[in-house]
Amino acid sequence: MSRTTxxxxxxxAVVLIGAALGFLYASPYIALDRVKRAADARDAQTVNEYVDFPALRSSLKEQVAALLTRRVDMQKSGNPLAIIGAMIGAALVGPLVDSYATPDGVAAILNGIPPRGxxxxxxxSVPAGAAASGAATQAPQPPQPPQPPQTTAGYRGINTFVVTYQHGAGDARYSAIFHRSGLVSWKLVAVDLNG
Known part of the structure; x- marks a missing residue:
């Protein structure tokens, strides 16, 4: 083999290895883009490829229950009717979680609209394709955040990728958590409502 060969x-070989490592590093960003587009378009089949719904449902249940528990704790010295209202809210955790563990719920989470408990x-509910295409519709628009959320994304370990959303300096933050599922596949598995 000659020196030139x-x-x-x-x-x-160096270029191919560099490209493979670049693709491996970029894979969660690609998965995030694909699941967000699919959720906005209400493409349930594609969303199912990128979301572990049992794990997401379990995470949402824990997070929403913790939100309600904090509300009850903050209102203990206050109005007894508020405490009763918070306890009724706790009974409704299941339906709330079930409504967010859907393509509509995933779209809301990935667009900066988390559950508030x-x-x-x-x-x-955004009409299918409206968010992805930007097309104007005559239907009433759902409540949207005043500004798109500030979003940061990055690895939290070799197998965990986190997208953090915040609407303003004083607003609460929350995170969507993806776990590696294979070498370059990623799935949304949890939401951290505490940022």
């Missing part, structure tokens, strides 16, 4: 082979709360 060896140089070409080594260069090609309010009785009867449901994720806002």
């Amino acid at each position: 060896r140089f070409v082979v080594v260069t090609l 309010l009785p009867g709360e449901r994720p806002p």
